[in-house]
Amino acid sequence: MPEGRIIKALSGYYYVLDEEKTWQCRARGVFKKRGISPLVGDWVTYDQGENQEGFIQTVADRKTELVRPPIANVEQAFLVFSLAEPVFNPLLLDRFLVHTEGAGLRSIICLSKVDLLRDGYQAIKETYEQIGYPVLATSKKTGEGIQELKALLRNHISVFSGQSGVGKSSLLNEILPGVNLQIGQVSERLRRGKHTTRHVELIPVEGGFVADTPGFSQLDFFDVDxxxxxxxxxxxxxxxxxxxxxxxxxxxxxxxxxxxxxxxxxxxxxxxxxxxxxxxxxxxxxxxx
Ligand code: GDP
Ligand code: ZN
CATH class of the missing domain: 1.10.40.50 (Probable gtpase engc; domain 3)
Structure with a gap:
């Protein structure tokens, strides 16, 4: 049976990407009966019908499962923090790290806008590398770190997280030139994701995917003992x-x-x-x- 990845869910349809083609699928009734539903990010088997339509038959075991936004099988989170505009907030970074650890994701700290400010960058980098987290410096102005970022994305499902204004949309635009999204569009997509339960979509990049909605839109600790x-x-x-x-x-x-x-x-x-x-x-x- 053909297999693919759900990259979008909308109005009861699941869009399954198989090689280069997308199939608009419904889920079999059996999912509803068991009280589970397929998620964006799921690896599925499906039946192919006419007109690029199909039926999802089975969902593979999930490696990870994010709740807000709901995405299955995310492997890594890029935690984007600028040193200035907005100023670096270590409490917020550690808060994100608690959540990425809880979700079982690999975390990569991305220090953005390094063209603005060098002071303090080295200290932050050393602190977190010592702990065991990779730290990457990026700038959309100078292009620093963009190739490394692409290499890290390769063949993985990733989310970008971080407070608004740190440069997430700008970074996505640097790495998704072929997708033809306008800057405003991407920011708008990312921005809306913060406040509403909108539909998340996975964008193919470098053999993997990135979510068009920031990961971890809620950072409370209700689930942590x-x-x-x-x-x-x-x-x-x-x-x-x-x-x-x-x-x-x-x-x-x-x-x-x-x-x-x-x-x-x-x-x-x-x-x-x-x-x-x-x-x-x-x-x-x-x-x-
Ligand atoms: P988001 O809210 O995290 O998606 O952040 P945006 O990508 O919308 O960027 C917020 C602001 O920071 C915009 O005015 C960008 O032009 C600016 N910005 C983003 N990346 C950089 C960078 O690498 N260097 C500088 N100097 N400014 C940047
Ligand atoms: Zn103790």
Whole structure:
């Protein structure tokens, strides 16, 4: 049976890309009965009918599943942060990283608009590379980092995330020249994605896909338990097993290996402070509900 990737869902139709052709498909009733529905990003088998129409028969197991926006099988997130306009916000970056870790995605930190400002760039790069995240500097003005960005996109399904104004649309336009999207169009697509549940679409690029809607449009911690939060900090992870108490929150417990690593300089103070902010937020949410 033919196989393909759902790249768009609209009004009950799923658009399945198979090689170069797109098939407008409906899903079999069996999906509804089981209470599941195919998602953009799903790898499916389908029957081919007339006029490029078809029926989705099966959906392959998902590697990952994002909720907002709903996309299956995203592999990596580019977290786009400018150093200036808007100013770099490490709390927001760590917040995104908690979510990408929770979703099981590879994260690539993309420091945008490096033509504007060099100061502080090296420090941020070193901090996050030390933790284990790739950091890429980009500029649409000078073209820096665009080839590297393309190479990283190759054969993967990616989302771009980051607050508005950091240059996500501009970067997408640099890497999607063949798609013929106007700057305004792309920004408009990306912008709308933030506030409404609109339809997400995957755009083919470099043998993979990028979503036309920013990943992680909601950044609350409702799904995270206090004891789990530390595991979403990949720099804490190696130490947690050595904490004296199971369920250690790494704040004031005796024998906490994370705090020992912090005192040792193995864990960055800012990362730890941000962890503590998120932990309070999670506890506060739990108290309120
Ligand atoms: P988005 O909201 O994240 O999609 O950001 P946009 O791509 O719409 O860019 C926001 C503003 O930043 C626009 O005025 C862009 O021209 C500007 N901008 C984007 N990338 C760069 C860059 O690499 N260098 C400079 N100097 N400005 C940029
Ligand atoms: Zn601990």
């Amino acid at each position: 206090p004891e789990q939060l530390g595991y979403h900090f990949i720099d804490f992870k190696p130490y947690i097993a050595d904490c004296k108490f199971r369920g250690c929150l790494h704040i004031s417990e005796p024998g906490c290996a994370v705090r020992a690593a912090l005192a040792d300089g193995q864990i960055n103070q800012q990362r730890y402070d941000n962890y503590a902010v998120f932990l309070e937020e999670i506890k506060e949410d739990k108290r309120r509900r």
